[in-house]
Amino acid sequence: MPLYEYHCDSCGAAFDARVEDADLDRPVECPLCHSLETQQDISLFSVYGYGESQESSCSNEESGFR
Numbered sequence: 001m002p003l004y005e006y007h008c009d010s011c012g013a014a015f016d017a018r019v020e021d022a023d024l025d026r027p028v029e030c031p032l033c034h035s036l037e038t039q040q041d042i043s044l045f046s047v048y049g050y051g052e053s054q055e056s057s058c059s060n061e062e063s064g065f066r
């Protein structure tokens with residue numbers, strides 16, 4: 001089951017929730033204040049997955065390695 005990140009609009013808490021695809025349009029209850037005013041956070045990892053600094057340093061090491 002996929003883990004999704006949510007944040008609570010009522011108390012500002014961030015939490016993870018396991019949500020089935022079929023339940024994605026149902027509100028997720030905040031574990032702290034039990035509010036249903038929660039929103040799913042879009043993960044930024046896929047956006048930043050290019051990893052500019054790491055990739056370049058890695059290729060530099062590779063070319064200098066003998």
Ligand SMILES: [Zn+2]
Nearest residue numbers: 008011030033
């Ligand atoms: Zn809350």
